Amino acid sequence: MKFVKIPAIAISRLSVYARNLALLDQKGVEVISSVRLAEICGINPAQIRKDLAYFGEFGVRGVGYYVKELLFEVRKILGLDREWRLGLVGVGNLGSALLRHAHFMQQGYTFVAAFDKKAKIIGVQIGNVKVAPIEDMNRLIRKKGVEIGVIAVSPELAQKVADRLVAAGVRGILNFAPVQLQGPPGVFIENVDFTLKLDVLCYRLTSPISR
Amino acid sequence: MKFVKIPAIAISRLSVYARNLALLDQKGVEVISSVRLAEICGINPAQIRKDLAYFGEFGVRGVGYYVKELLFEVRKILGLDREWRLGLVGVGNLGSALLRHAHFMQQGYTFVAAFDKKAKIIGVQIGNVKVAPIEDMNRLIRKKGVEIGVIAVSPELAQKVADRLVAAGVRGILNFAPVQLQGPPGVFIENVDFTLKLDVLCYRLTSPISR
DNA sequence: GTATGTGAAACCGTTCACAGCA
């Protein structure tokens, strides 16, 4: 373990490893080599070893990796060894789908608050939470200990919402709106941009030199 | 314009340019320099010029780019100068949110079919479409001319659904399930993986050497 | 013998810096 810069992409690969290790563990697989895991994840074995080497030595030479152990370590690296409290802003079609999304709970993510401006939806219980008015954001985010803000509002409102989240002390933002949000240093923003992905698909389907 | 390989990431940037050019056009801005556009998109100006240079010469030296013209060209490059027909598989929380998602229509994407296996939801009208049983996939995908399949089923079912989409002639897949799908050459798969993005956020919020 | 951990090489994408042109 050295003091080298860890590539951002390596982190998202760790998430993929964790996911697949969990599946292997469920299936009762106890040991796995980097070659096998690489096949499953669809990447190069050396890549996996490099990625893991940023954080320590988790394998046994001549043997491979113990699935349970490696899963534990990878989850620890990612910070997934505890619950994370999410707060949703924008309880529209997408927002309410996210609140109801079963997968989140299983993975240690819990929505503890949800906000919207539409009077009609305020007070409605969806999944775990009761929808609160935007005005209560600052107070409730602190009270409920929201750590990650999930933005599911229209692109026009997204930056304003992000600013309010940051002002309320949130340092992580998952943004579903198709805009590049700005945030101060120390605030981390990840975008889930499916219109962008659709555009990429269109390009691939259109462009003559496909793949 | 040369025969050089176009980086995949350049394509997603083109989508970002298109989006921001549309906003500028709406605001009545007629000319923009790579420096200004780069500021808006949050990237390096040379990057924009390089990305565009893969496809032609769209600017005027000493002046900049005509917004309307460049928008038109970028949309043409991406293949967004026409309607695209989408078919959804999996009409759960997320799936129905996507069917109702207003933004899609505005951008030239239309859902023309939706499939689910739950008897309860079959026949229900959501947005544009009436939910059909999975068994009708092959027939309806061809009949309705679905070009891009959107997968919003559980991770366990996703690969099977992808296979059926491909068998029905679909060559583009937008996958919301947290799995790495496999497809034959000539089939393009884009993943919208928000649990992965959440994991990355957790890492950033956990890791001591933040940013 | 086998599979990890890792320096070095190869590859790819980004940024610089300036030539070219309105």
Added chain:
DNA sequence: TGCTGTGAACGGTTTCACATAC
């Protein structure tokens, strides 16, 4: 003069190949 278009330099990531350890 000013901004685009682009070869060259740079920096970062991926892959190779092998020393190392079980």
